[in-house]
Amino acid sequence: MSEQPAGQFASLWATTSASTGYAALGETIDVDVAVIGGGIAGLTAALALKRAGQTVAVLEAARVGTGVTGNTTGKVTSLHRLAYTELAGRHGTEAARVYGQANEAAIGHVAGIVADEGIDCGFRRVSNYTYAESERTLGLVREEAALAARLGLPASFTTDVPLPFAVKGAVRFDNQAQIHALKYVQGLARAVDGGGSFVFEESPATGFRDGAPAVVDTERGSVRAREVIVATNVPFGDNGTFDERCYLHRSYIVAARSGLPPRDATFLSADEPMRSILTFGLDGTSYILVGGEGHPASERTDSAERYRRLSGFARDRLGAGEIAFRWSTQDAMPADGLPYVGRLSPDFRHVHVITGLRKWGLTNGTAAALVLRDTLCGTGNPWAALFDSTRAVPAPAATPAAAEDVTAPSPEPGVPIRSDLVRGSGSVVDVDGAKTAVYVGPAGNVSAVSAVCTHLGCTVEFNAADVTWDCPCHGSRFSTDGTVIQGPATRNLAPGKAPAEGR
Ligand SMILES: Cc1cc2nc3c(=O)[nH]c(=O)nc-3n(C[C@H](O)[C@H](O)[C@H](O)COP(=O)(O)OP(=O)(O)OC[C@H]3O[C@@H](n4cnc5c(N)ncnc54)[C@H](O)[C@@H]3O)c2cc1C
Ligand code: FES
Structure with missing residues (x-):
């Protein structure tokens, strides 16, 4: 296994998995259900x-x-974290109970799939803790433990927390789990493909039409289906339905090799700054992961500093050695704290959505997929009403997404760009009047793409820590060659013209 060069956007999980190689869709086919998106939500629903x-x-x-x-x-x-207190306060105790039931059932579903399909994804039963380091959060974790226990969840309050630093107490859930999520969904894909069902890769859906049949188009073929599921994390083709009902929130993770064996425990701090801790054994090596530093994806930030803070925590509090991997990603946060599952909007009859998984999609996404299975099979589901995608939600107090590109720095016309650019860095520059995102690789190779985000036209900015072009408006991310890494944008950045050599 080769480890990650600094500044490369690749997770521990991606680096330790073989790549899949399903063919692209190249014709028109007919199936019962077309699923757009091969993450945990889409593949769980498909299987x-x-x-x-x-x-x-x-x-x-x-x-x-x-x-x-x-x-x-x-x-x-x-x-x-402290979701039950939050949800009971917002939606009532019954809603919190249903949320817990759905997520507990999701853990059982993942365990069952791993066993049935023989998926080698390091599935391990652990206890999960939300720990308190201050008197204020000690009260909160006590409350969360008491409420969760009343809701029938495997919860208790404890002062016996297996961390190498002192904490005041924690809420502990027993019989939880951890997985190598990429290997898990690759296993789901293996089980889906075949017997009249298909997995197509490198097949971005370019659009869909409701109807009987509903049709999903790609550039080289179409899928005709009775029902369509949009499981693209950030939905598209929704006529802006989710623009204000969700916003993207980014977090960062660092992973270091550890001399200690993996623990049967995972942790999240109740205090700020939030820190998420997990240990994982892979091919005889033990890793310690620390996550946190979350912020709305639309917020300008110094990613390198965020990685430094996480690395410092891993080193100082957990005794971690040199950081071997670092990466960041973002998830759709629902305005009212509950995932959205059901019709894409009331206008659609046969197009369904899963989104708003609130950074807990391994269970929320699994539960959401089971809701859609039951809905599409007409059997009814006890969690469907709570997660109903067409429910009324309050407008977010502050929409982190900016509607207009008012803050992006203007390129400087006429500056001798190319000689100014440092290897391994990117800048937005004016090339013949066009805002152009120019990246110079470590070997001096130049890639130039349009700096105009294909979502709603804001100007992308270079993220030096992850080596990506990020849009400050709604959080789309692109690789240096302009390929979409994450939406809401669905189209790559247009090719650009490289600036002339500096004068
Ligand atoms: C830093 C971080 C840590 C997290 N840790 C945890 C955790 O420990 N436990 C937990 O439960 N949750 C966690 N989450 C949340 C969880 O990872 C997500 O909720 C979940 O993975 C989302 O799954 P998804 O299927 O919705 O999205 P994705 O995994 O993003 O899948 C969507 C897929 O759709 C594809 N796609 C997009 N557009 C198109 C198109 N037009 N055509 C075809 N395909 C398309 C994309 O390529 C992508 O593969 C974390 C989130 C973050 C940000
Ligand atoms: S304009 Fe919306 S993500 Fe870029």
């Missing part, structure tokens, strides 16, 4: 529907699991 007797086709823009799922931490848990 559940196949097991229920439906034929399915999964269309993945890149390779399965290479979206948020392949960049996650890997906790499979129903303890979502």
